[in-house]
Amino acid sequence: MDRWKENIGIKALTKFLRIGLIVLGIIVTLILFVETAGRLFNHNFAGYEEILIIVVFWLYMFGCAHASFENSHIKADILDLMIKKDSIRDFVHLIKWTLTFVLGIVLCYWAA
Numbered sequence: 001m002d003r004w005k006e007n008i009g010i011k012a013l014t015k016f017l018r019i020g021l022i023v024l025g026i027i028v029t030l031i032l033f034v035e036t037a038g039r040l041f042n043h044n045f046a047g048y049e050e051i052l053i054i055v056v057f058w059l060y061m062f063g064c065a066h067a068s069f070e071n072s073h074i075k076a077d078i079l080d081l082m083i084k085k086d087s088i089r090d091f092v093h094l095i096k097w098t099l100t101f102v103l104g105i106v107l108c109y110w111a112a
Helices: 008-040 048-070 078-082 086-111
Strands: none
Touching: 008 048, 078 086
């Protein structure tokens, strides 16, 4: 079922995402540490917020991509807990994925 995860391109992308998450996390930590240490010595690093926003944005995007790959992103599917019958749960999942697909197409259209 997860044979596609064994593809060399997918493995390389996963490794890239993991390394990117680590590097971006370290960069965010260093920026905040340097700014905090600078305050201790009355040094103001003007404009660090703009750099921090860019790095945090990419950290967020890398995290979203990695969580989607591992299917470990946060979900609020209370219906899965409430619905006991597998057939009804599968139908709800089908509706959910169909709506997600349609909304994705609409958003791609709007982005173009």
